[in-house]
Amino acid sequence: MADWQQSVRGLSQVAAEPSYLSVCGLTKSYGAVLALDNFSLDFVGGQCTVLLGPSGCGKTTVLRSIAGLISPDAGRINIDNSAVFDAAAGTNVPPEKRRLGMVFQSYALWPHLSVAQNIAYPLISAGLSKGEIASRTNAMLEWIGLAGLGGRYAHELSGGQQQRVSLGRAMVAKPRAILFDEPLSNLDARLRERMRLELLALRQQAPFTAIYVTHDQLEAMTLADRVVVMRAGSIEQVGSPEDVYKRPRTRFSAEFVGIPNLLEGTVRSVMGADLVVETVVGAVAAHGWRSDWSPGAKCTVAVRPSLICLRCQEATDARRGSIIRSVYQGTSTIYLVELDGTQLAVESLSEERHAPGSTVAVMPVPGAVFAVLDD
Amino acid sequence: MLFEYPQVWPSAQHSLFLALAGATCCVALAIALAWYVIRMRGRFAGAVEYAMVLPLGIPGIALGIGILSLWILVPGGIYGTLWILLLAYVTAHIPVAMQFVGSALHGIHTDLEDASRIAGQAWTGTIRRVDIPLMRPALIGSWLLMYVVILREISLVILLYNPSTVVLSVGLMDVWSSGFYPELAVFSLLLLVLGLAPVAVLWKFARFAPD
Numbered sequence: 001m002a003d004w005q006q007s008v009r010g011l012s013q014v015a016a017e018p019s020y021l022s023v024c025g026l027t028k029s030y031g032a033v034l035a036l037d038n039f040s041l042d043f044v045g046g047q048c049t050v051l052l053g054p055s056g057c058g059k060t061t062v063l064r065s066i067a068g069l070i071s072p073d074a075g076r077i078n079i080d081n082s083a084v085f086d087a088a089a090g091t092n093v094p095p096e097k098r099r100l101g102m103v104f105q106s107y108a109l110w111p112h113l114s115v116a117q118n119i120a121y122p123l124i125s126a127g128l129s130k131g132e133i134a135s136r137t138n139a140m141l142e143w144i145g146l147a148g149l150g151g152r153y154a155h156e157l158s159g160g161q162q163q164r165v166s167l168g169r170a171m172v173a174k175p176r177a178i179l180f181d182e183p184l185s186n187l188d189a190r191l192r193e194r195m196r197l198e199l200l201a202l203r204q205q206a207p208f209t210a211i212y213v214t215h216d217q218l219e220a221m222t223l224a225d226r227v228v229v230m231r232a233g234s235i236e237q238v239g240s241p242e243d244v245y246k247r248p249r250t251r252f253s254a255e256f257v258g259i260p261n262l263l264e265g266t267v268r269s270v271m272g273a274d275l276v277v278e279t280v281v282g283a284v285a286a287h288g289w290r291s292d293w294s295p296g297a298k299c300t301v302a303v304r305p306s307l308i309c310l311r312c313q314e315a316t317d318a319r320r321g322s323i324i325r326s327v328y329q330g331t332s333t334i335y336l337v338e339l340d341g342t343q344l345a346v347e348s349l350s351e352e353r354h355a356p357g358s359t360v361a362v363m364p365v366p367g368a369v370f371a372v373l374d375d
Numbered sequence: 376m377l378f379e380y381p382q383v384w385p386s387a388q389h390s391l392f393l394a395l396a397g398a399t400c401c402v403a404l405a406i407a408l409a410w411y412v413i414r415m416r417g418r419f420a421g422a423v424e425y426a427m428v429l430p431l432g433i434p435g436i437a438l439g440i441g442i443l444s445l446w447i448l449v450p451g452g453i454y455g456t457l458w459i460l461l462l463a464y465v466t467a468h469i470p471v472a473m474q475f476v477g478s479a480l481h482g483i484h485t486d487l488e489d490a491s492r493i494a495g496q497a498w499t500g501t502i503r504r505v506d507i508p509l510m511r512p513a514l515i516g517s518w519l520l521m522y523v524v525i526l527r528e529i530s531l532v533i534l535l536y537n538p539s540t541v542v543l544s545v546g547l548m549d550v551w552s553s554g555f556y557p558e559l560a561v562f563s564l565l566l567l568v569l570g571l572a573p574v575a576v577l578w579k580f581a582r583f584a585p586d
Contacts, residue, residue, distance in 0.1 A: 068492070068493075069489050069493075094497065095489070095493050096493070096494075096495045096496055096500075098493075100493055101493065102489075102490065102493045104486045104489070104490060106486045108484065108486035108487050108490040109490075110491075110509075112508045112509055121491070121494050121496075121504075122494040125495025125500070126495055169490075169494065173494070
């Protein structure tokens with residue numbers, strides 16, 4: 001399979017001019033269910049913004065509103081400073097006039113058209129000349145590594161190839177932005193991994209404006225310039241992948257980026273945003289999102305399983321717990337440790353194995369603990 | 376042979392016209408109504424759906440009486456013309472066409488239409504370039520069915536025709552009661568040929584193979 005990382009030829013034909021998008025006050029309800037609640041966000045031109053959240057959080061509603069497939073009840077959507085949707089002014093540019101590209105979870109390739117015809121479709125809609133349609137279609141086929149397969153039909157291609165066709169079709173007409181609606185969730189784990197890296201390479205070659213919707217934190221971390229964690233129709237946290245991963249703002253964000261350890265504690269001392277919190281693993285230094293903590297207040301801290309040390313022998317001031325269960329994962333082992341009635345997941349890279357029932361000392365890595373906001 | 380019997384040629388023309396026009400109207404109307412009911416989900420979608428099932432349960436002859444008693448009251452109306460027959464055929468058979476077209480439209484994932492909109496086609500272009508090609512087997516199949524059903528329909532038309540709008544099926548009944556067998560054979564043969572001809576031509580386009 002040809003690799004698009006190597007075929008830079010024809011790049012000028014597929015690279016899009018990055019556009020700037022902004023949505024403001026977007027609200028949409030379905031009956032009694034509020035899918036979007038006054039949602040506002042700027043999408044920086046040339047960047048990939050990932051909307052991350054569980055199903056039903058409104059992320060797809062945002063995407064489909066931007067595409068023009070859904071009309072929100074209120075709010076405004078601008079592309080390059082011109083409104084494509086404005087509920088107050090009654091503006092609603094239909095999807096075919098918004099000049100966007102979209103990659104669907106279901107691929108949405110037209111089964112009655114060949115691969116080349118699928119890719120040429122947006123160019124035909126744009127009314128280009130036959131010659132230009134042919135040359136741009138061929139350049140795109142080559143770029144997505146499917147040169148020579150233009151005559152095939154979608155059902156004759158593998159899942160990964162179909163997703164590339166879908167991507168080629170979304171990009172070929174040089175859209176102002178490309179919208180991705182969980183594009184990798186239909187692929188098996190190995191292919192998903194590879195497509196994720198290919199998408200990353202593609203973005204680095206042609207920095208188009210991308211809005212990417214997913215519930216997979218790994219995809220979000222890899223592909224995002226900026227991650228937007230969404231919950232129940234509003235924004236929970238916005239930040240770089242590293243920010244969101246290392247410093248989740250709320251309990252919800254922490255759980256969603258894969259931190260199962262949320263420990264209840266009591267604030268002992270406060271110095272700006274730095275706290276000392278008394279928890280089941282002892283007094284730990286924690287960094288907080290707000291600075292108005294006061295000593296004695298209840299506080300939840302989050303700590304990643306991989307950032308807790310397991311030490312059996314060393315007698316420090318670390319608390320001791322007993323191992324309930326161990327799960328071998330190859331590169332690491334996950335231990336479920338119980339301390340004073342609280343269960344804690346600890347990930348250990350050490351080759352040394354601890355049997356269930358044995359007593360271990362646990363201690364968070366300094367600087368790894370974060371005080372999160374309760375919901 | 377054909378022209379020895381004065382009724383044969385005009386009634387064959389009437390039948391052919393009604394079958395072609397009736398089948399085409401049924402399918403075209405079914406596409407529009409299915410789109411309204413399934414995709415637009417308009418305010419009257421429920422009512423339309425109900426109205427589209429209702430004629431299935433009404434016997435042809437009763438429907439004929441209904442149409443007759445309505446249009447006979449309209450001065451300068453279509454009573455006594457071929458148009459009233461066309462109207463009756465379309466009314467009686469649209470539910471079946473709706474079932475075909477509706478289930479075909481249900482089978483088209485809306486992502487395929489959304490992708491077309493984003494790729495720059497308005498909804499009219501989307502129907503033309505995506506939905507109609509994908510529904511092709513159902514459209515041709517239902518057109519053929521409408522065509523042959525209208526061609527041989529008798530209960531509906533028996534009360535609505537007059538001497539200037541005789542169709543083959545009614546003409547056949549006529550000569551049957553007069554016991555004139557050679558003419559009866561001509562009518563039967565014509566019905567058979569007219570019925571089989573489009574089936575022979577179109578059946579291969581109604582297959583589901585994505586060729």
